[in-house]
Amino acid sequence: METVIVIGGGASGLMAAITAAEDDSRRVILLERQQRIGRKLLATGNGRCNLTNTGASLENYHGEQEGFAAPALEKFGPAQVLDFFHGLGLLTVTEYGGRVYPLSDSANSVADLLRFALDKAGVELRCACPARAIERRGKGYAVITDMEKLEADYLIVACGGAAGAKLGGVMDGYELLKSLGHKRTPLRPALVQLLTAPEYPRALKGIRADGELKLLAGGEVLCRGLGEIQFTENGVSGPAAFDISRTAAQIGEGGELSINFFRSLSPEELRSLLLHRRETFPALPASELFTGMLHNRLGRMLVKYAAIPQELTLARLSDIQLENAARAATDFKLKLLGTEGFDKAQVTAGGIKTTGFNPETLESWFMPGLFVCGELLDVDGDCGGYNLQWAWSSGRLAGRLGK
Numbered sequence: 441m442e443t444v445i446v447i448g449g450g451a452s453g454l455m456a457a458i459t460a461a462e463d464d465s466r467r468v469i470l471l472e473r474q475q476r477i478g479r480k481l482l483a484t485g486n487g488r489c490n491l492t493n494t495g496a497s498l499e500n501y502h503g504e505q506e507g508f509a510a511p512a513l514e515k516f517g518p519a520q521v522l523d524f525f526h527g528l529g530l531l532t533v534t535e536y537g538g539r540v541y542p543l544s545d546s547a548n549s550v551a552d553l554l555r556f557a558l559d560k561a562g563v564e565l566r567c568a569c570p571a572r573a574i575e576r577r578g579k580g581y582a583v584i585t586d587m588e589k590l591e592a593d594y595l596i597v598a599c600g601g602a603a604g605a606k607l608g609g610v611m612d613g614y615e616l617l618k619s620l621g622h623k624r625t626p627l628r629p630a631l632v633q634l635l636t637a638p639e640y641p642r643a644l645k646g647i648r649a650d651g652e653l654k655l656l657a658g659g660e661v662l663c664r665g666l667g668e669i670q671f672t673e674n675g676v677s678g679p680a681a682f683d684i685s686r687t688a689a690q691i692g693e694g695g696e697l698s699i700n701f702f703r704s705l706s707p708e709e710l711r712s713l714l715l716h717r718r719e720t721f722p723a724l725p726a727s728e729l730f731t732g733m734l735h736n737r738l739g740r741m742l743v744k745y746a747a748i749p750q751e752l753t754l755a756r757l758s759d760i761q762l763e764n765a766a767r768a769a770t771d772f773k774l775k776l777l778g779t780e781g782f783d784k785a786q787v788t789a790g791g792i793k794t795t796g797f798n799p800e801t802l803e804s805w806f807m808p809g810l811f812v813c814g815e816l817l818d819v820d821g822d823c824g825g826y827n828l829q830w831a832w833s834s835g836r837l838a839g840r841l842g843k
Contacts, residue, residue, distance in 0.1 A: 443467045444841070445583050445592040447571045448613070449477035451828055452814025452835035453598030454554045459839025460596070461561035468563045469590060471583070473570035473612065477558075478551040480604055484786075484828060485539075489547030491525065492518045492832070493825035494538035500826045502686060503818040504625055508794040512802070512833040521832045528553040537667070539825050571599075574616050580809060594809045596838050601788025601815035602627055613816040617792055620807050624792045625818050629785030630686040631827070633677040636697060637775040640741060644671035647735050652703040653680040655688055655776070656696045663687045665823075669699060676774070682823040686789040688779050695776035701734055701742075701769050710770065714762045722755035729754065729765055742768045787827050791818040801842040802834060813838035 442465065446457040449472030461468040470477075484490055493500070496518050501509045522532060522540065530553055531543035542549040558565060566585075573584040574595065581595040599613030614624050653676070654664045665683030669676060676697065688695060702710050717729060724731075727750040730739030743750055746768040748761050757765075782788070794817055797804055802817075804810040813834035821827040 441465055441467050442593045443469065443580075443591065444594045444596065445581070445590055446470045446596045446598060446839075447583065447616070448472065448598035448600055448814070448816075449474070449565070449567070450598060450600045450814065451478070451481050451831035452600075452838070453596070454478065454481075454558065455832050455835030456596045456598055456811075456813055456839035457563045458554070458557050458561055459836050460594070460841060461558075461563050462839075468561070469592070470558070470563050470565050471569050471571055471585065472565070472567045473610070475568050477565070477567065478554065480600065481551055481828075482547045483604070484547060485541060485825075487547055488541050488545050489550045490825040490828060491532060491540045491542065491550060492521045492829040494518050494534060494540060496538075496821075496826050496829045500822045500824075501830065502789065502820055503791075503794060505794040505818070508799050508817075509819050509830060509833070511799045512830070512837045516833045516836040518829060520836075521829060524832075525550070525553065528557055537824055570612065571616060574619060576620070576807070594811070594841050596811045596813065597816060598812070598814045598835065598838070599816055601791060602782045603629060603632075603785035603788045603815070604783070613812075614792065617812065617816075620804075620810065622792050622796050622804065622807075622812075625790040627782075627791065628686060628689040628789040629779055629782045629787075630689065630789035630820050631682040631786035631823050632685045632689070632784055633672060633675055633780045634681045634685060634688050634697065635675040635777040635779060637777065638674050640745070640772075640774060641671045641675055642673055644738060644741060645673050647671045647738050648678065649701055649735060649738060650703070651680060652700040653684060654698040654700075655684045655691075656698060657691055657694065662691070662695070666703065675777075675780075679823045682786070685779050685785075686820065688776060689789065691776075692778045693776065697774040697776055699772040699774070701738070701772065707766065707770070710766050711762070714766060718754045718757060718762065722753060724754050726750050726752045726754060726757060729757075730769065734769070742772065745772065786823075787820050788815055789820045791820075792816055794818050798842075801840070802838040803842050811838040811841065 665680035667679040670678035
């Protein structure tokens, strides 16, 4: 009987173990360093578990080796992931932007069903059992834990990345694979809050708005994010911020953010709205220029940002002042100071170099029988269910053991 050891009880490791155990002739052992499996999984989507995204495609993924994720995504894409979970009895709902959640609105539903699937498949689950070292043994591997030395014909490493230390983010996987000759790229926090000069965010703390967020350096647009923007005590968060955070972490202090709070309107349409506001309510103070269009506190801040005296009535605002207000609302600038660290990041950008693995199987090119999947590899996705999709896709492919 072949023995398969899976290191890591996160999303990709769970999928890999369940897949490997579909062959009844195999003994599958799953090692998890924490007291329970799937802790990061339980925190995804603010506890709702953004299971996948129906529009997931290669363009949503990043890493040094462009296109590496393609085979895994093609063989086990969003439709196959949903078929898998529906087959376990999970009911789902698809929301804006193709985001898929369990109908229960609880990540526990996903974790429970995966646990049931592990039990049914006969996977031997060993929690609070970290892998301390890996040794090559003949054609197989030996995994050293605090309690014993386990031998396996196949080894799947799915330890996850450095992000979210409180939920289980560790450097273990990088060190274990380094001992076997695999190298990694530089690591950066991704899907994480942006830190900015605090003056305006602090005054806007708690406000959410829809918009387009651009990251600039030297006047050049490096990347952009669309959707919800959330202001915090010391910066900007939300899906739009998360989508540009991997690049923001790379450039650090020195960049600049530009926010357009009217991304669905042309400059002419916004100008027309402001002219209409001036004509309709000439006696209103300038502070009410954006009332009904934006959150009141945000609207007043934009008037201040545009250097318009708030005590002026709308009737006294010149066309140039209205133009300045429109510019403030479509090009609201904040100085970038960097990002929060790995502790608050949802994903790790960078990881084990994918050039060391066959993209068709996720098997090591120079260590036969060694497979790696999930966040540990240098593949990270955009915000919106794409990273869990990669976990399922890569875990499924690795669990097939090249078969």
